[in-house]
Amino acid sequence: MTPTNPDFPSYTNHPEPQHPGRNPSPAGEQPVANSNGNRVAATAARTQTWAQQKLHRLSLHARVTLLAAVAVGLAVAFVSAAAYLTVRQQMYRNLDESLTDRATQAANKGVLTDLRNLERIPSDALGLSDIQLGVLTADGQRFGATESYIPPMGELELAVAQQQEESSIRTVGVRNGAHFRVVAVPAKLCTPTNSPCGSPEELEPAALVVAQSLAPIDRTLHNLGIVLWAVGLLGVIGAAIAGNAVAASGLRPLARLTGAAEHVARTEDLQPIPVTGTDEISRLAQAFNAMLAALARSQDRQRRLVGDAGHELRTPLTSIRTNLDLLAQADKRGGLRPEDRQQLLDDVRAQMDELTTLIGDLTELARDTPQVRNAELIELANVVEDAVIKVRRRAPGLEWDVQLAPFPVWGDERLLGRAVTNLLDNAAKYSTPEDASTRPDGQPVGHVTVRLLDGVLTVTDSGPGIAEADLPHVFERFYRSSEARSRPGSGLGLAIVKHAAEQHGGMIYARNLPGAGAQFTLWLPHAATQTR
Numbered sequence: 154m155t156p157t158n159p160d161f162p163s164y165t166n167h168p169e170p171q172h173p174g175r176n177p178s179p180a181g182e183q184p185v186a187n188s189n190g191n192r193v194a195a196t197a198a199r200t201q202t203w204a205q206q207k208l209h210r211l212s213l214h215a216r217v218t219l220l221a222a223v224a225v226g227l228a229v230a231f232v233s234a235a236a237y238l239t240v241r242q243q244m245y246r247n248l249d250e251s252l253t254d255r256a257t258q259a260a261n262k263g264v265l266t267d268l269r270n271l272e273r274i275p276s277d278a279l280g281l282s283d284i285q286l287g288v289l290t291a292d293g294q295r296f297g298a299t300e301s302y303i304p305p306m307g308e309l310e311l312a313v314a315q316q317q318e319e320s321s322i323r324t325v326g327v328r329n330g331a332h333f334r335v336v337a338v339p340a341k342l343c344t345p346t347n348s349p350c351g352s353p354e355e356l357e358p359a360a361l362v363v364a365q366s367l368a369p370i371d372r373t374l375h376n377l378g379i380v381l382w383a384v385g386l387l388g389v390i391g392a393a394i395a396g397n398a399v400a401a402s403g404l405r406p407l408a409r410l411t412g413a414a415e416h417v418a419r420t421e422d423l424q425p426i427p428v429t430g431t432d433e434i435s436r437l438a439q440a441f442n443a444m445l446a447a448l449a450r451s452q453d454r455q456r457r458l459v460g461d462a463g464h465e466l467r468t469p470l471t472s473i474r475t476n477l478d479l480l481a482q483a484d485k486r487g488g489l490r491p492e493d494r495q496q497l498l499d500d501v502r503a504q505m506d507e508l509t510t511l512i513g514d515l516t517e518l519a520r521d522t523p524q525v526r527n528a529e530l531i532e533l534a535n536v537v538e539d540a541v542i543k544v545r546r547r548a549p550g551l552e553w554d555v556q557l558a559p560f561p562v563w564g565d566e567r568l569l570g571r572a573v574t575n576l577l578d579n580a581a582k583y584s585t586p587e588d589a590s591t592r593p594d595g596q597p598v599g600h601v602t603v604r605l606l607d608g609v610l611t612v613t614d615s616g617p618g619i620a621e622a623d624l625p626h627v628f629e630r631f632y633r634s635s636e637a638r639s640r641p642g643s644g645l646g647l648a649i650v651k652h653a654a655e656q657h658g659g660m661i662y663a664r665n666l667p668g669a670g671a672q673f674t675l676w677l678p679h680a681a682t683q684t685r
Contacts, residue, residue: 221396304364314360552597572653583616
């Protein structure tokens with residue numbers, strides 16, 4: 154055993170690299186740093202934009218599969234990293250506790266009080282057969298066993314020998330070389346310079362240094378890392394396969410829905426698609442079917458409107474053409490008498506007025522909008538009053554009993570005015586007898602009662618009433634009862650009233666009053682309760 158002079162490594166404190174904002178930089182270097190930062194930010198923004206574009210180009214199926222694989226991959230990565238670090242920390246802790254306990258027991262046995270015993274006593278007797286053993290004195294001398302390498306010793310071990318630290322634990326090694334876990338504990342020894350030591354006071358402070366190779370732990374951690382990587386890779390592959398299967402199964406109804414939409418766009422066939430299940434895709438399919446049903450109803454209404462309009466327009470046009478042909482033939486034969494000519498022109502003018510009204514009604518019904526647009530706050534009483542004044546001029550032989558109370562509503566004043574006018578025109582038409590619109594004695598030929606109270610408008614006529622078989626159909630387009638066919642009209646007036654009521658969130662119904670004629674009731678919500 155030969156003492157060796159310590160050649161402690163010298164540690165050089167390397168200055169920290171300069172960072173913008175921490176240490177002052179020359180005035181000319183700041184723009185360079187800012188320029189580099191701008192380039193990095195621009196590159197990051199371009200990379201993010203490129204990734205988003207690539208992701209958006211993927212199909213939903215591929216995105217679900219990728220999302221499942223990435224989610225499981227991240228979860229496996231976090232679990233693997235946590236398991237690896239936990240195992241590594243536990244193995245190092247166990248090794249440190251083992252080395253510290255064995256070194257402390259060896260230092261307390263008293264065998265090493267005389268350093269010459271390092272040559273005579275084997276390491277097995279000290280319980281240190283598988284590690285490197287050495288002693289570091291307070292003055293920096295290093296001693297090692299003959300059959301063992303001297304363990305690495307440095308400033309930390311010297312601090313323990315000089316009683317500045319209670320113990321030290323560190324990892325020492327070289328790059329691409331062996332690594333050791335080095336533990337130093339304090340000891341009282343008799344060095345060869347003052348041997349023999351007769352009393353404990355002659356013992357000098359030192360440090361017992363033991364070192365054990367980390368190769369077994371490194372191999373274990375390496376194998377553990379391989380296993381975790383393999384398990385993680387299999388987990389990601391399994392997640393991708395499962396995600397692909399789930400995406401294929403979950404998106405199959407969506408594919409059927411897409412095919413149905415393409416079929417509708419190609420063939421205009423509005424047949425609903427079968428719906429199974431109660432998940433979100435099923436709800437989407439139900440909403441799609443509801444949309445198809447609404448579209449089919451709209452198409453049916455438009456088809457019936459076009460067909461009925463063609464039928465209704467044919468009558469006034471035929472009448473006008475007949476009268477004009479009659480007028481032309483009479484002019485070729487010398488003309489008609491003035492009174493006959495005037496009657497013929499009046500008939501043409503009446504047919505033109507009927508045609509104009511019919512076209513206006515058709516235009517109103519053809520809008521087919523679900524609600525009023527550009528609604529404004531209006532006073533319903535004023536709308537009813539204006540309509541009464543207008544209709545009263547056209548039916549001077551009727552007695553009008555009108556009572557109106559203010560009632561504000563949100564809506565379309567033009568549409569509401571047309572609806573109220575249609576109601577009053579209908580009441581005036583059936584309150585007037587077919588044989589006379591006025592009486593010679595000036596007495597009224599009929600009676601119309603109009604009431605507006607709390608948003609409920611009632612219009613009651615003095616006519617014959619509505620047949621029970623016709624009551625459910627009076628608000629249908631172009632519907633005319635057998636009694637109404639002898640009177641002028643297109644059968645669209647009450648349909649427009651219903652259309653206006655529904656657009657304003659209201660309702661309309663008809664009934665017969667005992668001892669009187671028909672009564673129509675129109676209800677509209679108050680402006681304070683309407684949604685705009």
